[in-house]
Amino acid sequence: MSNKTSSWLKSLQTRSSLAILITAAVLLEGTAAIQYIFARNGIRNEVRQRARTELQVRNLEIQNVVSDVETAVNNLQWLLDWAVSHPDSIYSTLQLIIHNNPIITGCAIAFEPGYFPDKGRWYEPFVGRENGTSGKIVRRQIGTAEHDYHTMTWYTDGLTSKGGHWTEPYVDDAGSKMMVCSYTLPVHDATGRVVGVFCSDVSLEWLADLFGHHGNAFTLLASRSGRLLACPDKTQVMTTTIQEMAAKHSDSMIGVVNANMLAGDSGDAEIKTDDGEKSYIYYSPVEGGTGWTMAVVFSDREIYRGLRQVGFNLTLLILLGLGLLVFIIFRTIRSIKKLQDANAEKERMGSELRIASGIQMGMLPKTFPPYPDRDEVTMYGTLVPAKEVGGDLYDFYIRDEKLFFCIGDVSGKGVPASLVMAVTRSLFRTVSTHEGSPERIMKQMNNAMSEMNESSMFVTLFVGVLDLRNGQALYCNAGHNPPVLAGAETRFIQQDANIPVGLMPDWDYTLQEGRMEAGDILFLYTDGLTEAENAEHGQFGEERMMERLRTLERKPRAIIEGTTEAVHAFVGGAEQSDDLTMVAIQFVHPIVNTAPDANKTAPGTKHLTLGNDVQQVPQLAAFVEEVAEGIGADASTTMNLNLAMEEAVVNIMNYAYPEGTTGDIDIDADYRDDTLTFVICDSGTPFDPTGNDEPDTTLSAEERPIGGLGIFLVQQLMDSVAYKRKDNKNILTLKKKITQTK
């Protein structure tokens, strides 16, 4: 995968993961926010409901007391009016009232100035409990000049009111020091004229228990004039007005208190303190004649404390969740990336293996029949590797009318085996171009491979040389499966025990000799055939192979295909476990001797065959010297002949056989009529050396091209140079007149 693609993919991955993250964050946070708003509204409603309930409960509690007093006192109207007409009974009447109404801590009748002339201007008989509700009952006349009740609000209000009237609560300085409130009732004489005011004191101490802190809220109660009757801070009771308290609290509360609470409204408001703290106030008047108003105040911070905690926890959870999501996404991306990389790597390995397989198969001869223009020999071969590349090999080529062939099996499978296989095949080609005998070929290959055998891999190898002129077969078997000769009878060929190639240097391999008659087939194979396994782990085996070979038609292709068919039928669906290689060589008939061959053995001529390897130039030099010596040429002439021949032959090696190809160069020398003739013959690509331009020998060093000198020298040194193409061969003839000196 290219970098561009991968970075594009990467940015796509990053973008899509970002999108997922943002979506998840928005969804989660959105849900949380909506939930928060709903919960908040719910709590707000709950609070409103609770406030209403709180206020109602207190209203009822107060009502209980207040209406008790009102009812009791209103019902005493007749008794009080009666007592006015019977002044002697006033105290006992009052005492009776105290006695019957425990809620009333004290009561008095305040008369109009001088109503009883003998009692003076101020007459107010009083009966009450000492120290509030529990004390013993006392009687006193409390109207004096110092206690000039005629001007007091409770008296004037009580006198003018139609019926009962509640006074402003006050602290009973004279008596119990308790907070009290009085219920007044005008009293009448027998004529029905109002002559005084009955006043009953009711302790308000019980209010303190009704109001105060209630969890996340507090309640308070204020009188008609705004004086605090009950609130959480006891020191403020009766000493502070609700206006003063509101002023301390916040400006917005003052408005609410003045405009609504003191006007006797009920309702609610949101108030904010100067330092930004928010509260909700719910207020309603106390029913009845007291004119009191009460309120419950919830602190915003308090009522939403739980919700805020939940919200905080939720946000924390969401963040954790998002973190987890990020982690998971990046882990996923990483593993996807890894998977992609692994796939790409696998892909690359696969494609490299396919290429390797192609290269390996390219090393093997695979055009059959390989020598369409030869009828002495025919053959067929297959190699099926178990994996992409394998360790089996086979090779063959014809040199000097001899068929050089080999088959081998590298220990192991796969890439390592294939590398050794390639080395083995190259070594076979290299060594066999200058070695004609199988055991020497084997020994050189073994030495070369043992030297570099770091990984202790070895090759079982069979090397054979079949002389196409007479069917003589030389062979050497280095631990390979014995080939089968299908001749008069079908049998394994004899074999000596030799170790496989690559195990131990300097092993002396033994040469064996056999003979192939016209029509005989030599069948070579690797253990992939005999050890082919079926699903039950049974092996194909030599017996089945021989049995099959005996029945097949005596044609290389038929033998290979027939055996392949047999082994496939045996193996069935089982996986191929080893490389499977088979080669069949049929010696059709010996070469019929041709005229040039006859020449070779004629007296006065000499012959040399070289491979296309410049390292064989010394052999050429030795040959030329031998020829020159034979005709008695002087040293200088010999050198010139040498030079000419080297240039001509090297030229052929370089141009007729392109790099990587192998081939032979045949050289014949003939001397007659004072003329030495060299005929150089090769079967390489058509190449006419005489067609080259002559080099310009007058150029300076800088201008002289490197090369192009060789054939020029040949032409300078020899009398004639002629080229012809015949029978797919390049034939170069060099002539030089040499007068024998001896």
Added chain:
Amino acid sequence: MNTTIKEMNGELVAHMEGRLDTAAAAQTEKDLQPLNDCEGKNIVLDCNALEYISSSGLRLFLGVLKAAKAKGSRVFITGMNNDIRNVFAMTGFTNLFEFR
């Protein structure tokens, strides 16, 4: 073929011994490699023991000469036998080199 390079009197002297044919050319080319670092010093190709040379050898000589000229060095050939001199003459190489 044997090639040894020594520095004598401020000159690089390559002593060449044996047959410089195509087979030996590759090794000899390696052996002559140090001459590429002549750094202005003159080069002497000592051919007293050179028995034979083919065009592959001539190519090497030309290579040495081109490299040396590029660095401002001169190349001298000394002790060449007649047969080899003849080859040099045929190919025009006598015009390229200075002989001692």
